[in-house]
Amino acid sequence: MSSSDEKNDGLNTSILRQVLVATAVALNSAAAGTHTTIPAVLIPALSSNTSQPYLSETQSTWFASMHGLSAMVGSVGGGWLVHYLGPRSVLLITSLPHLAGWVVMSTAPNFAVLMFSRVLVGLCSGISLNASQVYLGEAASPELRGRLVCLSGLLNSFGCLLSYIAGYLFPWRWVPLAPIAFFVLPGMISILFGVPESPYWLMVRHKKHQALKSLTRLRDNQELAKRELELLSGHIESQQPPLGLQQIIGQIRQVTVLAPLLSLCALFVCRVFSGIMPLMVYTVSIFEQLGAGPGNAMVNAYESAVIIGVVRLLNSIASVLYVSDRFGRRPLLMVSGIMCCAATTFLGCFLLLRHHRSDWMVWSYLGWLPLFLMVLFLMSFDQGFARTGWVLQSELLPTRVRSAFSGLTVCTHFTSSFVSVLIFPSLLIHITIGGVFLFFSLFSFAGTLIVFLLIPETKHKRLEEIEDFYNKRFGRKLCHCHEEDSQDTKL
Numbered sequence: 001m002s003s004s005d006e007k008n009d010g011l012n013t014s015i016l017r018q019v020l021v022a023t024a025v026a027l028n029s030a031a032a033g034t035h036t037t038i039p040a041v042l043i044p045a046l047s048s049n050t051s052q053p054y055l056s057e058t059q060s061t062w063f064a065s066m067h068g069l070s071a072m073v074g075s076v077g078g079g080w081l082v083h084y085l086g087p088r089s090v091l092l093i094t095s096l097p098h099l100a101g102w103v104v105m106s107t108a109p110n111f112a113v114l115m116f117s118r119v120l121v122g123l124c125s126g127i128s129l130n131a132s133q134v135y136l137g138e139a140a141s142p143e144l145r146g147r148l149v150c151l152s153g154l155l156n157s158f159g160c161l162l163s164y165i166a167g168y169l170f171p172w173r174w175v176p177l178a179p180i181a182f183f184v185l186p187g188m189i190s191i192l193f194g195v196p197e198s199p200y201w202l203m204v205r206h207k208k209h210q211a212l213k214s215l216t217r218l219r220d221n222q223e224l225a226k227r228e229l230e231l232l233s234g235h236i237e238s239q240q241p242p243l244g245l246q247q248i249i250g251q252i253r254q255v256t257v258l259a260p261l262l263s264l265c266a267l268f269v270c271r272v273f274s275g276i277m278p279l280m281v282y283t284v285s286i287f288e289q290l291g292a293g294p295g296n297a298m299v300n301a302y303e304s305a306v307i308i309g310v311v312r313l314l315n316s317i318a319s320v321l322y323v324s325d326r327f328g329r330r331p332l333l334m335v336s337g338i339m340c341c342a343a344t345t346f347l348g349c350f351l352l353l354r355h356h357r358s359d360w361m362v363w364s365y366l367g368w369l370p371l372f373l374m375v376l377f378l379m380s381f382d383q384g385f386a387r388t389g390w391v392l393q394s395e396l397l398p399t400r401v402r403s404a405f406s407g408l409t410v411c412t413h414f415t416s417s418f419v420s421v422l423i424f425p426s427l428l429i430h431i432t433i434g435g436v437f438l439f440f441s442l443f444s445f446a447g448t449l450i451v452f453l454l455i456p457e458t459k460h461k462r463l464e465e466i467e468d469f470y471n472k473r474f475g476r477k478l479c480h481c482h483e484e485d486s487q488d489t490k491l
Contacts, residue, residue, distance in 0.1 A: 060425075061425050091135070
């Protein structure tokens, strides 16, 4: 065998090893996807008069919305745990309570125990998502990092699909056992025996020998591991120390920090309130309402939910393999926002018109339209708002403040998710299902405007070019005010 063949075999082995490790780590994202959408199939069953336990409408709302709140707390706390314990250790530590939470949910005798399990799994999901993203970003080689980080989104979509399929096929108490069998237990065993600690985390703590062993296991090539370790060592030595509290406060008053931060937070609010979280959490209930009218024979709630899950999974595959690397951020976000707005506007108008003109014969031929428009919305959302929004977080914020403020955008996402899911049943009562979709369309439109006015193209752009965009857009008034305040303080 020639030296070039040996080199190619070594490279292929290294890639395969990294993909397997990334899959083991990203299984936590799949379980988080199941936890997000499991109310879609549990609430209809638990709201039945014969169910034990039985959930009232208010209890169902809190059960559905608690994921966002608990995952937010877990995500914030997870960052601290990862910093001190390392991402692999955190993933292992959270595996057992994660598994226990699903078992408790499956065997819960009453609402209080159900809520406890929901909060426990949400906390573990938030912590493990944080740890898995950090691990994938630190342990993957540069040429594979983008694809492997996107693997979490792909498995998250598979987790959503699993909850829909399990809810369609099995009694509700069996559904929480599915993520244990497919994700939590395999992930825990794989991490325990096949995943080394992050080499970056080890190097930061001056454990060079252990970092070399970790990289050698990840690359399956000691010479390659040694070269990467030297580069990693130089990168760590060149890093600036973290900013203190006073420095962070000073930075946030600069237009090149405050403007992208507020733009990101506003975009995250709009993308959530465009309807994605209520649609994922209340999927079956929504399709039951969509079919509760003339021409409902073509709409089956559980089958439609499975179709939605399949569409999201295929979207994730397309995004990882093709879309994300071939188009700019702004075009993807603009097209996504426009199409989401169009889909929810048409669906809202259709439902309102069907409600007020139920005697029209045409409705018997349009039973397919609600499902089609829902699929169109999700396809549009997934290719733009869903993943590109998270990519912008790492590209818009200046490097010097990224770690300090990225948590704020995560909190904005989870808080918006919690509120949108919590108020959804009340909106249904007050403005009907058609009005709710028109409400969603307003936020899709607002998100599109935010992208058009406040978000620059970031793909292949230097940080200086992005900062120049905000200086030109907003001027330097904020900076001048900051300088004047500093001079007044000195006087």
